[in-house]
Amino acid sequence: MDIEAPTALLGGLSPQAFMRRHWQKKPLLVRQAWAGATAPVSRSALFELAARDDVESRLIQQREDGWALRRGPLSRRALPPVSRPGWTLLVQGLDLHVPAAHELLSRFRFVPQARLDDLMISYATDGGGVGPHVDAYDVFLLQVQGRRRWRVGRVPHPQWVDGAPLKLLSNFEPETEWVLEPGDMLYLPPLWGHDGVAEGECMTCSVGFQAPAAAPLAHDMLQHMIDGLDTDVSERLYRDPHQPATDAPGRIPDALAAFAHDAVQRVLREPDALACALGESLTEPKPLVWFDAGTQLAPGVGVQLDPRSRMMYDARHVFINGESFRAGGRDASLMRRLADRQVLQATEVARLGEEARALLDEWACAGWLRPLAA
Incomplete structure (x- = not known):
């Protein structure tokens, strides 16, 4: 992807210009x-997905006596x-199950993979919606069927x-509103109020x-660090002869407090x-994600990541599905x-070391990647 090239997806802006002008700053229609x-x-097919126990789905209805929520499987x-x-029917993680949805999500990989979460689809009958609300994260809302009226405000x-x-929201006061038709898209930064109502049957x-919260991220990282400790370190017992x-x-004995302090420092x-x-x-794969076992790769083939795999890297490591590897x-x-x-051609695979x-x-074999289709 050329991040300096203008694209219709972002209204003629390049990904670089969009991130500079709009990302976490102001909406873009x-x-x-x-x-x-x-x-x-x-x-x-969407209704069939909502019935599966490995797919997160929610049914939301606005009744005379208020709102009703039911979680799937449905x-x-x-x-x-x-x-x-x-x-309204919401189906989360559509990109994990539908190739066309995975392809759609891939067009937004000008944002770091560590921040990109998933593709959700909202199916609604006339007047359907989820009410005025704010999200703690950025969102692109792409209309793919029918029409939806969006009211937006800070x-x-x-x-x-x-x-x-x-x-x-009980205090939502919209500043503007737009009707989106198939192909139209609205970007909203975090904490912008919005309320989308279907005008006829529609899909969005x-x-x-994702925006990790500090405490859960620290907790998860510490758990990974503890799990990775050598046995002689993790099983060292406090002694007080x-x-x-x-x-x-x-x-609390001072020596025990010092032992605990040293244990934390050893982890770090x-x-x-x-x-x-x-x-x-x-x-780390999401809770509802599991992989079907595969087989070893045949000689002379390229590879592509399974849509459910998450792969990233830093200066010295490669990470995939919760595991880390040194690489140089x-x-x-x-x-x-x-x-x-997310792919390596056969000629590139052939250049890898043993x-x-x-x-x-x-x-x-773990199902994390598969042969690249010819």
Whole structure:
């Protein structure tokens, strides 16, 4: 991807210009960002996905007595008739199951993979929506079928509707509104209030991003660091052969406090521990993701990542699906190319060293990648 080249997807802006002018700063409406856009999945296929236990789905209805939320799996009988107005089906992670959705999401990889989350699709009957709300993350809203009216505005001090099953704004005052038709797209930075209502039957694709919170990220990284400790370090026991008798048994011994402090410092002193923990945390598969076992690669083939795989790298490591590997030289360059482009051609695979080629076979057997289609 040429990040300096203007693109219709961003209204004639280059990805570089978009990130500089709009990313986390202000909304952008793009008419015909994707000319001829169609839904990446049919209505019937979407309903089938919502019934699966490995797919996250939600049914949202606005009734006379308020909002109702039901989480999937959702059988077809659990969904209202399509002739009934005012309901919405949300299906998360469509890119993991539908190749066309994965291709759509890939067009937004001018944002680091560590921030890119998934593609959600919203199917709605006339009047359907999820109410006025804010998101903690950036979102691109691409209309792929029918029409949806969006009301948008800043919300400096969000207040919430009491007792609602959804986190709905009680003080939303829209500043502007647009009707999006197939191919139109709206970008919204975090914490901009928005309310989308279907005008007739419609589908909207949401390209979502993730913004890790500091405490959960630190917790996950520390767990990865602890899991990676050598046995002689992780199983070292506190000893106190010189502990005297005490008349203050409730007091924590200074030696034990020092032992605990040293234990934490040893974790942080492990070579590359923080870097590996971050990469492993960011590439950890989502809870509902699992892989089908594959087979070793045949000679002379290229490879492509499975859509469910998450692969990233830093200056010294390659990370994939929660695991880390040291990489250097030509092998590192080629592995980074696989992470960036999600494919390696047969000629590139042939240039890998023996250990790196063996890794690809392991990943193929685990279902993390597959032979590149001819």
